[in-house]
Amino acid sequence: MSQSFAIVIPARYASTRYPGKPLVPLRGATGESKTLIERSWSCAKSIPGAKAVLVATDDDRIADEVRRFGGDVVMTSLECANGTERCADVIKRIGAPADIIVNLQxxxxxxxxxxxxxxxxxxxxxPAVAMATPAVQASQSVYEHLVSDQLAGRVGGTTVVIDGRDRALYFSKRVVPYLPAAAAAQLFPPVHLHLGLYAYRPEALQQYCEAPPSALEQLEGLEQLRFLEMGLPVSVVRLAPLDWDAIELNNPSDVPHIERILAERGIA
Known part of the structure; x- marks a missing residue:
């Protein structure tokens, strides 16, 4: 039997690294600026088959912006520590909107x-997998972007180490694994960039929220590490190298890079 899915976009205003990030304007190919949350919403709405697309936030400024462009909002608890907890809070407040919850950060x-x-x-x-998430082998330019940010003391993205069964061994805001010079110089270095997307079963979200934050989760600031420390298998979907750099907006310095890719891909 087919299973339905709904997309939840967690958004918070009080980001430690980049306060107000969801409301940052990003210029597209036509020169028109749209906020990050609107562009994330448009990305989600372009995905066929979603039963619902919801923005989950605890901030009225973000909620007002979402309503302005016609999106749907669920106001969540101020106590949510990360996007996964926010997705679980959506279920707590309105019930599970589908059989599978997709978290598009x-x-x-x-x-x-x-x-x-x-x-x-x-x-x-x-059926044994609690959560699935994607990763793509980094291009040379993405790898250099990650290493440059790391050397400057910035977090430029998250990397993941994967076992032979396509299960995650570890996620880190550092560039892992360590690469010797020859490997680092390849056109596609053997580093996998984790992309900000998760699919969970509602029951796995409930288990996640019932467990305390894990030590590694708190050190790295990566919510998905709680699943690993709980012993819940996280399946990694390996993607072929993309035709563009799927850079996340983590720092103000990422804005021109994202705007360049929007222009190159003709995204208004």
Missing amino acids: GDAPLSPAAMVERLVDRLVQN
């Missing part, structure tokens, strides 16, 4: 739409 407006179907299918085909 609000700082990833360049996420390829086609990957959602693959994430949902991974959960459908693997």
Whole structure:
């Protein structure tokens, strides 16, 4: 039997690294500026088959912006520590909107739409998997972007190490694994960039919220590490190298890079 999915976009105003990030304007190919949250919403709406698309936030400024462009909002608790907890809070407040919940993080407006179907299918085909998330092998330019940010003390993205069963071994805001010079010089270095997208079963979200934050989760600031420390399998969908750099908006310095890609891809 087919299973339905809904997309939830968690968005918070009080980001430690980039306060007010969801409301940052990004200029597209036509020169028109749209806020990050509107571009994330447009990305989600372009994905076929979604039963619903919801923005989950605790901030009235973000909620007002979403309503301005015609989006749907669920106001969530101020106590939510991350996007996964916010997705779980949506279920607590309105019930599960679908059989599978897809978390499209609000700082990833360049996420390829086609990957959602693959994430949902991974959960459908693997009942033991609690959560699925995508990764793409980094291009040389993405790898250099990550290393440059790391050397400057900025967080430029998250990398993931994957085992032979396509399950995550570890996620980090550092560039992992370590690469010797020859490997780092390849056109596609053997580093996998984690993209800001998750698909969960509602029951896995409930288990997640019932567990305390884990030590590694708190050190890295990566919510998905709680699943690993709980012993819940996280399946990684490996994507072929993309035709563009799927950079997330993590720092103000990322804005021109994202605007360049929007222009190159003709995204208004």
